[in-house]
Amino acid sequence: MAGALVGGAFLSGFINVVFDRFLSSEAANLIIGKKLGPDLVERLRISLHAAEALVDDAEYKQLDNPSVKDWLNSLRDAVYVADDLLDSVLTIEATRKEVRSFWPISFLKRDREIVDKMEDVVRRINFLEKQKDFLGLEKTTKRNFLSWRIPSTSLVEAKKDR
Secondary structure, three states, X not given: OHXXXXXXXXXXXXXXXXHHHHHOHHHHHHHHHOOOHHHHHHHHHHHHHHHHHHHHHHHHHOOOOHHHHHHHHHHXXXXXXXXXXXXXXXXXXXXXXXXXXXXXXXXXXXXXHHHHHHHHHHHHHHHHHXXXXXXXXXXXXXXXXXXXXXXXXXXXXXXXXX
């Protein structure tokens, strides 16, 4: 159970990391150069923010509801795919810098594949966000997690008691 709490807290932070990476000037220029365009990047940004608003409530409710835990896992997978796509964009651009003398058609095909995969990520995140009512998830601000986390003991205090 503690692993689920740590995993959920990690997801919230990772969403912010992915979002920040997409907003960096280098990544934004490369993404727009890949024809993802500002519209697709904006849709991804909005989707990530909408999902992030549900993560705190989902982290809490996953303890009692396996469907919510599955929802969190699906969201995590979608965010990982978005991060992997950003890595692909950066890698392809680095490769292009090394082989500027020619532009093989395979690069253009990969660009289209990246755009298609990013569209799929946005659709997946939007679909997950729409499941909030079915799962009973509410958009929340940061909860006071101390009120529901498993109490821990200090090993130092445990030694003193012996």
